[in-house]
Amino acid sequence: MSTIDQATVTRVKQVVAARSDGALLSATEPHADTLQFAIEKAALRAVVEGLVNELQARFMISVGTDRRPVTGDFAILHLFSLDHEHLYVLLESPVPEKDLRIESITEIIPGANWAEREFRDAIGIHPEGHPDPRRLLLADDWPEGTYPLRRDFPYNFQPPSVENVRPQLREPPAGASVVPMGPFFPVLEEPAYWRLFVEGETIVGCDTRIFYNHRGIEKLGDSVLTYNEIPYLAERICGICGFIHSTCYCQAVEKAAGIEAPRRARYIRTIMLELERIHSHLLWLGIAGHIIGFETVLMQTWRIREPVMWLCEEISGNRKTYGMNTVGGLRRDLPNQTKPKLLETLAEVEKETIAVRNAIVGDTTLHARTKGVGALTNEWAKKICAVGPPARASGVAIDARIDHPYAAYDEVPPQIATQEAGDTWARVLVRVGELLESIRLVREALSSVPDGPICAEIKEEIPPGRVGVSVVEAPRGEAVHYVLTGGDNRPYRWRVRAPTYPNLQALPAMVSNGTIADVPITLGSLDPCFSCTERLETVDRRTNEVRVYSHAELLEISRRKARGGGTR
Amino acid sequence: MTAWLMRSFLLCLLNAALALVLSPLCEGIMRKLRAAIHSRIGPPITQPYWDLFKLLGKEDLRSAGGVVYASLPAFTLGSVLLLAALIPMGTAAPLAFAGDMIVVLYVAAMSGILVMLVGFASASPYASIGSSREMMMLLSVEPILAIALVVGAFKARTLALGGIVNWQVQNGPSISMAIGGVAFFLALQALAGKLPFDIAEADQEIMGGPLVEQSGPRLALFRWAMWTKQLVLAFLLVEVFFPWPRLGIHQLDLLMTSVKVLVVLVLVAVIDVVNPRLRIDQAMGYFLRVAFSSLAALAFAVIGK
Numbered sequence: 001m002s003t004i005d006q007a008t009v010t011r012v013k014q015v016v017a018a019r020s021d022g023a024l025l026s027a028t029e030p031h032a033d034t035l036q037f038a039i040e041k042a043a044l045r046a047v048v049e050g051l052v053n054e055l056q057a058r059f060m061i062s063v064g065t066d067r068r069p070v071t072g073d074f075a076i077l078h079l080f081s082l083d084h085e086h087l088y089v090l091l092e093s094p095v096p097e098k099d100l101r102i103e104s105i106t107e108i109i110p111g112a113n114w115a116e117r118e119f120r121d122a123i124g125i126h127p128e129g130h131p132d133p134r135r136l137l138l139a140d141d142w143p144e145g146t147y148p149l150r151r152d153f154p155y156n157f158q159p160p161s162v163e164n165v166r167p168q169l170r171e172p173p174a175g176a177s178v179v180p181m182g183p184f185f186p187v188l189e190e191p192a193y194w195r196l197f198v199e200g201e202t203i204v205g206c207d208t209r210i211f212y213n214h215r216g217i218e219k220l221g222d223s224v225l226t227y228n229e230i231p232y233l234a235e236r237i238c239g240i241c242g243f244i245h246s247t248c249y250c251q252a253v254e255k256a257a258g259i260e261a262p263r264r265a266r267y268i269r270t271i272m273l274e275l276e277r278i279h280s281h282l283l284w285l286g287i288a289g290h291i292i293g294f295e296t297v298l299m300q301t302w303r304i305r306e307p308v309m310w311l312c313e314e315i316s317g318n319r320k321t322y323g324m325n326t327v328g329g330l331r332r333d334l335p336n337q338t339k340p341k342l343l344e345t346l347a348e349v350e351k352e353t354i355a356v357r358n359a360i361v362g363d364t365t366l367h368a369r370t371k372g373v374g375a376l377t378n379e380w381a382k383k384i385c386a387v388g389p390p391a392r393a394s395g396v397a398i399d400a401r402i403d404h405p406y407a408a409y410d411e412v413p414p415q416i417a418t419q420e421a422g423d424t425w426a427r428v429l430v431r432v433g434e435l436l437e438s439i440r441l442v443r444e445a446l447s448s449v450p451d452g453p454i455c456a457e458i459k460e461e462i463p464p465g466r467v468g469v470s471v472v473e474a475p476r477g478e479a480v481h482y483v484l485t486g487g488d489n490r491p492y493r494w495r496v497r498a499p500t501y502p503n504l505q506a507l508p509a510m511v512s513n514g515t516i517a518d519v520p521i522t523l524g525s526l527d528p529c530f531s532c533t534e535r536l537e538t539v540d541r542r543t544n545e546v547r548v549y550s551h552a553e554l555l556e557i558s559r560r561k562a563r564g565g566g567t568r
Numbered sequence: 569m570t571a572w573l574m575r576s577f578l579l580c581l582l583n584a585a586l587a588l589v590l591s592p593l594c595e596g597i598m599r600k601l602r603a604a605i606h607s608r609i610g611p612p613i614t615q616p617y618w619d620l621f622k623l624l625g626k627e628d629l630r631s632a633g634g635v636v637y638a639s640l641p642a643f644t645l646g647s648v649l650l651l652a653a654l655i656p657m658g659t660a661a662p663l664a665f666a667g668d669m670i671v672v673l674y675v676a677a678m679s680g681i682l683v684m685l686v687g688f689a690s691a692s693p694y695a696s697i698g699s700s701r702e703m704m705m706l707l708s709v710e711p712i713l714a715i716a717l718v719v720g721a722f723k724a725r726t727l728a729l730g731g732i733v734n735w736q737v738q739n740g741p742s743i744s745m746a747i748g749g750v751a752f753f754l755a756l757q758a759l760a761g762k763l764p765f766d767i768a769e770a771d772q773e774i775m776g777g778p779l780v781e782q783s784g785p786r787l788a789l790f791r792w793a794m795w796t797k798q799l800v801l802a803f804l805l806v807e808v809f810f811p812w813p814r815l816g817i818h819q820l821d822l823l824m825t826s827v828k829v830l831v832v833l834v835l836v837a838v839i840d841v842v843n844p845r846l847r848i849d850q851a852m853g854y855f856l857r858v859a860f861s862s863l864a865a866l867a868f869a870v871i872g873k
Contacts, residue, residue: 177693178693179693179694179697180693185775186771186772186775187772187773200700201697201700201848289844290772291772292772292844292845293763293764293766293770293771293772293843293844293845294763294843294844294845295602295606295841296605296606296841296842297844299606299607299608300606300607303607363844365764365843365844365846366844368846368847368850369844369845369846369847369850515847515848515849516697516773516774517767517770517773517845517847517848518847519773520772520773559609
């Protein structure tokens with residue numbers, strides 16, 4: 001564990017005490033790296049201002065909790081990170097049921113925009129003075145006044161469907177016309193609606209409607225599933241960084257409950273996390289190439305990536321969605337006999353990645369399309385609370401692996417690289433650098449994996465009312481999971497913040513004054529998520545006989561099909 | 569007289585038919601090459617024929633009404649076939665008597681303009697953006713075609729393409745014609761809609777641009793027109809700028825020309841596959857520089873090199 005400077009802790013306490021001006025209800029330290037303050041809501045904004053201005057705290061996410069069954073009120077919790085001091089600061093304000101309002105902090109922190117709209121939609125606490133209070137989380141036909149994350153709201157409620165509803169979208173400025181990108185668009189792998197306001201080819205503004213894919217995962221977590229079932233759901237949050245979310249959730253629960261995962265488990269988590277980064281960055285590089293029409297990059301990087309997927313399959317039984325994590329450690333060990341193959345594959349991937357890097361670094365057309373395109377300034381990256389490669393490409397040196405070490409990163413620390421330019425090319429360089437660094441990390445972790453158990457024995461029930469915050473550096477940036485433990489073998493509140501959440505909020509500033517041609521690659525350079533399945537199982541409807549096709553068979557069938565001969 | 573007319577007419581038909589029949593094959597070869605560079609197996613080289621076959625059998629859907637809109641695909645393909653009859657493809661151009669280099673330039677621009685029109689008429693924002701990009705590309709590329717051909721006309725002292733070809737065959741390579749040929753080749757990359765200049769279609773940005781609303785038989789005709797155009801222009805490039813060696817044996821010359829055309833198309837495909845797409849402003853800047861450089865060819869022609 002990285003050491004926490006007691007002077008910083010004292011300073012945070014001083015700032016909070018001074019800014020809250022007597023409205024401080026309590027100050028606790030649930031964990032060595034977590035400071036929690038309860039503040040009356042009237043003083044919350046002032047304290048936030050103090051944290052941001054005096055301590056350069058980075059806003060992570062807001063959590064709205066319906067505590068009525070326990071304390072009779074609601075609560076809003078703003079989560080901050082003091083990255084270089086390795087501290088989390090939690091500011092919590094009770095909100096009484098008869099006055100469901102709280103002062104908005106979006107003016108101080110532009111990056112809190114979506115978080116505040118989200119708790120408004122989910123539990124109905126209104127952020128007063130919010131600059132853009134339109135609906136964010138809920139579908140446009142969701143009935144007003146129904147808040148899905150309240151405790152008395154059943155998880156399986158189905159609102160009546162409504163005809164003729166539209167998202168509330170802004171009109172273009174005078175003289176500009178609208179070019180819609182989405183909700184379904186070739187380079188968007190997930191539904192998202194970007195309304196580009198253009199004059200000729202130049203972007204003069206844009207508006208967004210997203211959350212078409214909201215699946216109510218947090219609701220399921222605190223109403224239906226139990227602690228040990230949630231990792232499998234968490235893994236399905238994302239099709240690419242699944243292991244990241246299950247690790248992040250497990251770590252949050254482990255922290256809240258005071259369980260320590262065995263060292264071997266932490267090492268194997270590190271290896272799997274880095275393998276995930278390797279295949280995710282290769283995937284991203286391909287997609288980025290595809291977006292600007294460079295299909296050769298797509299085809300070659302995905303070919304390089306494939307053996308990594310096979311490795312993951314060999315280790316876990318699945319290419320993706322490994323199902324390895326559980327609270328307290330792992331369910332599945334890393335077999336020792338895979339080590340040589342792992343090293344061999346990594347050497348091959350490294351060699352080919354370097355070849356690709358050398359090819360793209362000298363490509364002038366590629367430079368023309370990425371240099372100076374979609375620039376995210378250092379100042380705005382901090383204000384919008386960008387994370388991961390987009391932040392690092394804009395000179396913000398944050399990385400959860402170093403700032404809040406987890407798994408085995410305290411013993412196997414990564415070298416992080418930053419770029420100053422903040423443009424798409426800088427993001428390419430940062431990711432390619434990380435890719436090679438991840439290969440080194442896996443090697444290093446492999447060479448020092450300790451023997452021992454892979455899962456801690458949990459003897460007692462997890463006590464209620466404990467808080468755990470965990471972060472994991474996903475390929476796309478920092479993922480945050482917050483868990484408040486509950487009494488019935490499940491969390492009382494589980495909050496997930498994926499890295500794309502803050503990064504997407506940076507997009508309007510990045511595309512503004514660019515051209516339509518730059519929008520897809522700028523968006524792509526943030527690496528928004530997507531998932532893929534490549535296995536097939538067929539059931540003969542007459543005999544109900546199940547036949548599973550092997551990889552080789554599928555390949556052969558598709559090739560035979562492509563050549564135009566034969567049938568299945 | 570009538571016999572001569574009949575003969576010309578038949579030769580026109582032959583030229584057009586050959587271009588029509590062979591262009592999907594060339595596209596198929598280009599796709600196969602593309603796949604090889606991608607480390608893919610790729611579709612069989614006959615795939616473009618099957619694509620056309622499938623598209624032609626589909627329902628004809630139109631996003632706008634009117635006779636003009638309905639007939640644009642046919643006119644586009646027709647303009648390309650007219651071009652095929654106007655240029656020498658291994659032999660003298662069958663329609664050479666009907667027009668010289670100037671006519672060829674006009675007819676070569678026609679298909680681009682018709683695609684642009686169909687885009688503007690499609691009532692889709694993507695098609696409009698694509699059409700305005702198409703227009704900008706045409707404006708950047710056409711002058712290069714003109715300069716390159718004018719170099720030939722200046723050297724051969726004739727505007728007839730056949731005359732230029734004959735002059736080339738007799739006088740052998742020259743610096744000015746080589747520069748003109750390179751400039752023409754770069755323009756061909758753009759006219760064929762290949763990367764890094766497939767900016768008007770740009771699937772990932774504007775979903776196919778002018779042709780976004782085209783489907784079924786209409787799309788088939790546009791596709792066919794594009795493939796034929798790249799083949800015909802490759803013939804024009806080879807015949808005017810690189811006609812040697814002429815052995816005088818007709819069949820052998822035709823074979824040589826075809827091989828050279830294939831080499832040109834392979835080059836086009838390779839450039840296509842190793843480049844990302846430029847932005848329209850970057851492409852215009854690029855072609856502006858190419859246009860100025862091709863003026864050098866004219867200068868060389870003036871001093872007789």
